[in-house]
Amino acid sequence: MKKTVTMPELKKGMKKAVLCRWNVEPGQKVESGSELFETETEKAISAVEAEENMTVLRLLVDEGDEVEVGAPLMEVEM
């Protein structure tokens, strides 16, 4: 099943964040708990983990892009 991973609200009131680094690439199989990407919030560098096993289909934003909370970041196959 195809799904879209979106920018999570990592901190109360967070509206957007810069995607600093991708830790996966298209075609890669990813296990639950593996790091998908990093963002920088006011307080920390936050690495976001895969919530389930998945295969990465497409990355929708580039490193350095500022992305709103809830906006699509990547397409994956669950």
Add this chain to the structure above:
Amino acid sequence: MENKKPEWLRVRYNMREVNAIYALADGLELNTVCRESGCPNIGKCSKCGSATFMILGKKCTRNCRFCDVDCGAPEAPDPDEPRRVADAVKRLRLTHAVITSVTRDDLPDGGASAFAAVIREIREMTSATVEVLIPDFRGDREAIDTVIRESPDVLGHNVETVKRLYPVARPQAVYERSLGVLKYVKDNYPSAMVKTAFMVGLGETRDEVRELMRDVRETGCDLLTAGQYLQPSEDHLNVVEYVTPETFADYAADARKMGFLGAVCDPLARSSYLAADLYRDALAVREKNGETR
């Protein structure tokens, strides 16, 4: 793209685990300090199914320049909140519950009776040990007594920063008053584990940090945590310095030399960071030293 923050401020989030904690808190209409203060450790703590509950609403009557908890007109205390906190502790199967509050200078007892009720409810519904992190109650000893009478396992009050920076960081608090709270608790409830926490990175010197630690230790305080100040937003105080893990290790060594039973000094440490471990380790030290509870 390069991260601007040092690598030691890197944390991990699994949103499914974080959302599970949020859902439990929301379902019971409870607030967590983890969420309200934007704690960077929420990913780590939610992995362990842990959270720190914040009672008496989400609006604080003080406006400390380092804190992300909202300041504003506070809500009326909810008399059923203590039962729901205990329910959450039970559902999360916490073995060590940490409860704090917003500062409620508007209430005659500063919220002390709510802390007492929470301790009673947790004891009634679970076998968890209980740690409370109290405000200064404006130095009101009767209010402190109200909490002491319930014999929490750990009683914490945070000094937050060095004396010189109080007017900047905590304009509505007084350094000596916070030390006085710790001393009063230890003098009147010597079996308690008394705990404090402070931040670094606000422009304090190492000598000032050591002075703070000595002042705190002289009150009889047993436990401390020290962590990096992290600016919640552009409206808050700037970070002056990212203190290195090596300096934190030096502070931990200083704390041990000064006689603290336990200290967690780490860039990501907050007052309830690894609270269960710190309490149990300190208990073991106390038992080894032949002290009784």
